Amino acid sequence: MAEKLYIDALREGLREEMQRDQSVFLLGEDIGIYGGAFGVTRGLIDEFGEERVVDTPISEQAITGIAVGAAVAGMRPVVEIMFFDFLTLSMDQLINQGAKIRYMFGGKAKVPMVIRAPMGCGTGAAAQHSQSFPGVFAHFPGLKVVIPSTPHDVKGLIKAAIRDDNPVVFAEHKLLYRVKGEVPEEDYVLPLGKADIKRKGRDITIVAGSIMVIRALEAAKELEKEGIDVEVIDPRTLKPLDMRTIIDSVKKTGRVLIVEDDPLSFGWGAEVAAGIAGSEAFDYLDAPVKRLGGLDIPIPYNPNLERHAVPQVENIVEAVRELLR
Amino acid sequence: MDLTTDKKLWMYRKMYEIRCFELEVDRLFKANMIWGTCHLSVGEEATAVGAIAALEADDMITSTHRGHGHCIAKGGKLPQMFAELLGRETGYCRGRGGSMHIADIDTGNLGANGIVGGGIPIATGAALASKMKKDGRVTLCFFGDGANNEGVFHESLNIASLWKLPVVYICENNLYGMSVAFSRSTAVKNVADRAAAYDMPGEIVDGNDVEAVYHVVKKAVERARRGEGPSLIEAKTYRWLGHSKSDANVYRTKEEIEEWKEKCPIKRYRLKLVQEKIATDEELDRIEKEVEKEIRDAIEYAKNSPEPSVDDIANGVYA
Numbered sequence: 147m148a149e150k151l152y153i154d155a156l157r158e159g160l161r162e163e164m165q166r167d168q169s170v171f172l173l174g175e176d177i178g179i180y181g182g183a184f185g186v187t188r189g190l191i192d193e194f195g196e197e198r199v200v201d202t203p204i205s206e207q208a209i210t211g212i213a214v215g216a217a218v219a220g221m222r223p224v225v226e227i228m229f230f231d232f233l234t235l236s237m238d239q240l241i242n243q244g245a246k247i248r249y250m251f252g253g254k255a256k257v258p259m260v261i262r263a264p265m266g267c268g269t270g271a272a273a274q275h276s277q278s279f280p281g282v283f284a285h286f287p288g289l290k291v292v293i294p295s296t297p298h299d300v301k302g303l304i305k306a307a308i309r310d311d312n313p314v315v316f317a318e319h320k321l322l323y324r325v326k327g328e329v330p331e332e333d334y335v336l337p338l339g340k341a342d343i344k345r346k347g348r349d350i351t352i353v354a355g356s357i358m359v360i361r362a363l364e365a366a367k368e369l370e371k372e373g374i375d376v377e378v379i380d381p382r383t384l385k386p387l388d389m390r391t392i393i394d395s396v397k398k399t400g401r402v403l404i405v406e407d408d409p410l411s412f413g414w415g416a417e418v419a420a421g422i423a424g425s426e427a428f429d430y431l432d433a434p435v436k437r438l439g440g441l442d443i444p445i446p447y448n449p450n451l452e453r454h455a456v457p458q459v460e461n462i463v464e465a466v467r468e469l470l471r
Numbered sequence: 472m473d474l475t476t477d478k479k480l481w482m483y484r485k486m487y488e489i490r491c492f493e494l495e496v497d498r499l500f501k502a503n504m505i506w507g508t509c510h511l512s513v514g515e516e517a518t519a520v521g522a523i524a525a526l527e528a529d530d531m532i533t534s535t536h537r538g539h540g541h542c543i544a545k546g547g548k549l550p551q552m553f554a555e556l557l558g559r560e561t562g563y564c565r566g567r568g569g570s571m572h573i574a575d576i577d578t579g580n581l582g583a584n585g586i587v588g589g590g591i592p593i594a595t596g597a598a599l600a601s602k603m604k605k606d607g608r609v610t611l612c613f614f615g616d617g618a619n620n621e622g623v624f625h626e627s628l629n630i631a632s633l634w635k636l637p638v639v640y641i642c643e644n645n646l647y648g649m650s651v652a653f654s655r656s657t658a659v660k661n662v663a664d665r666a667a668a669y670d671m672p673g674e675i676v677d678g679n680d681v682e683a684v685y686h687v688v689k690k691a692v693e694r695a696r697r698g699e700g701p702s703l704i705e706a707k708t709y710r711w712l713g714h715s716k717s718d719a720n721v722y723r724t725k726e727e728i729e730e731w732k733e734k735c736p737i738k739r740y741r742l743k744l745v746q747e748k749i750a751t752d753e754e755l756d757r758i759e760k761e762v763e764k765e766i767r768d769a770i771e772y773a774k775n776s777p778e779p780s781v782d783d784i785a786n787g788v789y790a
């Protein structure tokens with residue numbers, strides 16, 4: 147296995163799927179020679195040409211709808227939306243069209259498309275370029291939602307997303323692009339809907355997604371020094387959501403902290419909490435379920451305020467201590 | 472409609488102010504004193520200044536992600552602008568907004584915008600308010616050539632024309648979106664050609680000629696104020712620097728950039744002012760010196776301003 151950056155593993159996944167299947171093509175703003183705002187598609191235009199790495203005008207709604215149409219007609223488009231925030235412009239085509247077509251048409255069509263976008267704060271890009279809200283998409287029947295946290299996962303999951311016959315929202319936290327990790331050489335695909343135990347532990351379960359997995363693992367290291375043994379579960383996909391793995395973990399530890407990057411109110415953590423409360427794990431709880439998430443504010447520009455807008459390692463450490471008090 | 476000497480000198484001053492501001496921002500950015508990202512308008516000063524010179528003080532504008540120049544021309548204060556970029560409590564947005572969100576409601580600046588095309592319906596709505604209130608104000612809506620392919624552009628122009636709203640749309644066509652050339656993103660040769668589809672006047676102007684921009688916008692503003700409806704103006708210009716901080720200019724040639732630098736709107740205007748004996752070189756030098764001092768003072772002010780307090784982080788989300 148080789149160490150790779152998240153961004154490189156992601157690009158490799160895209161490249162391999164494009165090599166494997168001629169119907170896979172990329173669509174997005176400045177993804178050609180520029181390589182995308184964050185460099186995810188850099189070099190792919192040289193390999194696959196302008197026909198399959200398509201620079202579009204700045205027209206998110208149309209791009210999204212064009213992907214829906216192309217997918218219904220037999221292609222496998224992968225759309226890059228430059229920032230997750232701009233997915234709000236894609237909403238109608240994604241939610242009223244793409245997500246519903248299969249069911250509405252009585253199962254007579256399928257919409258195999260992926261829409262990927264970088265989310266999250268920590269780069270000083272302020273309120274309209276920093277949001278994380280993958281949980282919003284998990285609300286809509288017909289969509290799948292993936293929030294990969296490691297180079298290994300992002301490669302296996304982008305391949306699964308491309309091969310899936312449904313519209314998939316693929317949320318990449320921009321601070322993860324530069325994170326390194328082991329990536330297998332061989333072709334592998336990870337299932338959508340299977341959580342991953344990122345760290346085994348006895349005392350408490352942390353359910354964390356995307357960038358928060360990295361922070362939860364760091365917090366776990368800190369807490370280890372105090373003799374606290376943390377288990378970290380990464381759901382990896384919000385929809386389908388693997389409650390089974392989470393419930394089993396909570397039954398074992400009796401305590402759970404849920405950490406997300408989305409604003410806390412109505413975030414996906416509430417769905418996880420309700421899933422635990424409604425399951426047999428409820429009887430095993432030794433403390434109330436606790437949640438951490440973004441403050442209910444637009445992301446501020448000032449770096450210190452920005453840092454306080456979403457959970458950091460120290461907040462996770464503190465919350466775990468509280469739960470074990 | 473003739474420009475007074477005072478106004479001409481004001482235009483020169485403002486263009487120079489924008490140039491200095493942007494170059495200082497670039498420097499502060501490279502020195503890690505500015506966080507995040509920013510989009511500089513070096514080379515495009517004549518469009519911002521010429522267009523805003525055609526407005527009355529209480530007219531409104533909407534701006535873009537490349538909005539520092541619009542803000543300055545509309546009367547934005549340099550200290551508050553630098554303070555915002557440095558994320559300070561004394562900044563226009565109290566350090567919450569940064570470069571892409573500077574707004575100054577007092578001077579009629581309804582804000583820069585991080586969403587391409589985001590200001591277009593907002594300008595249209597401001598114009599609707601003016602029509603309903605009969606307050607006689609006109610709104611000038613800036614946007615880039617990239618924005619003319621967003622749906623809201625088309626939806627807004629149709630409505631503005633239908634309802635005869637007092638709004639003037641001005642496209643700063645700097646020939647590129649981020650990396651995609653205008654000819655690769657847009658099916659018509661000129662943004663102004665699209666005016667025909669919405670039954671409004673469409674005008675093309677040399678965006679590096681500040682007086683030409685002024686005259687074209689002035690005509691459109693007067694028409695709007697008379698209640699005759701919107702116009703679409705396209706100013707052809709060029710940005711000298713990369714799209715934002717993370718741009719290596721791989722999508723255009725050095726020669727092209729150099730060619731446009733030759734057409735510097737400020738140098739060109741200076742020549743004209745001197746040739747037409749509106750001002751002497753000494754007078755213009757004096758203006759430049761004054762501006763440079765204002766910029767230095769503004770940066771000092773910003774550096775000495777307090778950071779926002781984390782205790783206030785959740786305040787101000789709701790009215």
Ligand SMILES: Cc1ncc(C[n+]2csc(CCOP(=O)(O)OP(=O)(O)O)c2C)c(N)n1
Pocket residue numbers: 175204206228232235510536537585586587588614615616617618619645647648649714
């Ligand atoms: C809705 C939306 N899509 C994409 C972007 C990313 N983006 C920011 S500026 C830009 C290019 C805009 O081009 P143009 O309108 O011509 O303005 P310019 O940058 O040339 O001044 C892009 C694609 C954005 N901010 N908002």
